[in-house]
Amino acid sequence: MTDDLLGRHRAVLPDWLALYYDEPLEITHGEGRHVWDAQGNRYLDFFGGILTTMTAHALPEVTKAVTEQAGRIIHSSTLYLNRPMVDLAERIAKLSGIPDARVFFTTSGTEANDTALLLATTYRRSNTLLAMRNSYHGRSFSAVGVTGNRGWSPTSLSPLQTLYVHGGVRTRGPFAHLDDYDFVAACVDDLKDLLGHTRPPAALIAEPIQGVGGFTSPPDGLYAAFREVLHERGVLWISDEVQTGWGRTGEHFWGWQAHARSGPPDMLTFAKGIGNGMSIGGVVARAEIMNCLDANSISTFGGTQITMAAGLANLTYLLEHDLQGNARRVGGLLIERLRAATAHVPAVREVRGRGLMIGIELTKPGTDEADPAAASAVLEAARAGGLLIGKGGGHDTSALRIAPPLSLNVAEAEEGAAILEDALRSIQ
Structure with missing residues (x-):
């Protein structure tokens, strides 16, 4: 996103309208499970416009x-x-x-x-x-x-x-x-x-x-x-x-x-x-x-x-296309991959969810105290690695939210899990 667009956004839209990232992102187009920003960077989308792009970006049948x-x-x-x-x-x-x-x-x-x-x-x-x-x-x-x-x-x-x-x-x-x-x-x-x-x-x-x-x-x-x-x-x-x-x-x-x-x-x-x-x-x-x-x-x-x-x-x-079945199969693989990857990450309190609706809760290591700063840091690191995820939680927004389009394939699930693993380890 250009500074000009961010300035225009702030000048005419409410202060309480949340934006992700220290440098907010302008998404210009998408295809399948990927989106591109205004600078031409390509991202694997694990949030789907807040669980809204359910099947795929630019799905030909819908278009x-x-x-x-x-x-x-x-x-x-x-x-x-x-x-x-x-x-x-x-x-x-x-x-x-x-x-x-x-x-x-x-x-x-x-x-x-x-x-x-x-x-x-x-x-x-x-x-x-x-x-x-x-x-x-x-x-x-x-x-x-x-x-x-x-x-x-x-x-x-x-x-x-x-x-x-x-x-x-x-x-x-x-x-x-x-x-x-x-x-x-x-x-x-x-x-x-x-x-x-x-x-x-x-x-x-x-x-x-x-x-x-x-x-x-x-x-x-x-x-x-x-x-x-x-x-x-x-x-x-x-x-x-x-x-x-x-x-x-x-x-x-x-x-x-x-x-x-x-x-x-x-x-x-x-x-x-x-x-x-x-x-x-x-x-x-x-x-x-x-x-x-x-x-x-x-x-x-x-x-x-x-x-x-x-x-x-x-x-x-x-x-x-039995996308429910795909969510069960690929989601099951993804959640187990994430649990294995985070087993020795002290900041990860819990990996939970079912299908392609997965949450990773972060806390200050050795405690149950929420760590929203860590969640924001992982969000930034994942973006730098080419992955978009969300965040939420009732304890000061300390949970990462993962909800890709339901057509996600195994290779993309592995790619996203690897990026997320690196992002989580980067905050230790």
Whole structure:
């Protein structure tokens, strides 16, 4: 990026709009799993525009669908019948696992979660919500109001009464020392105790794997155990699949399926990867919940013909090429390679994740104290080596986030792991 562009950015955009790197990067184009900057440097992309370039950069099938649709019509609003929107809604409803499903399209994950909260509070006639500690659900006023991550919650004002539940982070907190079975039991007991002190909430909103929180997750089955407690009280379960959806975890198409003992959630939200860069989000809910609103509504930009064409082409490619299976295979190799490479790196507290959704948590050696400076240093060193990664975490942004496009091949996984190993060793 030129100094002039950075200066112009700072002159007209908000100070709180985060930029990576000491010398911010301008990405000009991409292909496959690689991107190039304005100086012509080539990078292996292990972050995909924050898990959004899900299949590949410049995927020909998506590019063709967008180009052909743009030549017909780009937008008409939801006031008119929209064939691509109906086509994509039918496919997502079937894939969701939710019975009698209805789909509402938005422009982002934030807006999808905002819609889910509107539906839940209206359906249940309650403005009390349950959310997980260390969670992130977007930047709108209501989404911030259920975000349990201090670094991404700029205000304590909210139209919602939010109560935060234990369990989203397995290796920290008061139950971290327990085995998985006792951990789940303790979290369930805590939830029951919490519910005994408040009027019945509208819903629990939870990410199966916490994204911005550093790719942390509970033991499989926690949310199924929560669901059984909540169902007895009529409380809904919203699964925030903005980052975990579409097969990224490898083992499952949706993150909620790791907690499937009690069946699908009442609602799930999605965004990011489905559009492969085009702006698509949405909510899937049972018809009785989706149809509970008694006022007119539209979505000017949700479900436009051009974004739906992109989503259909992208989803078709993902399914036909079994990218979920690729995420399981290549992701499994990558996580084991990273665990082996970091076994003797004192700053690495944990390598965690599943599929192509991997987190590396950094702490000051010999302690559990977060080390955000180390995370920033690794980010810089990885870039110098030709690799782009992300960072996050609920403990002062000390986790590295690795989430390449799902078409990543074994050679690219090995290349990225080697660069990351060098970057981690460079901070010792």
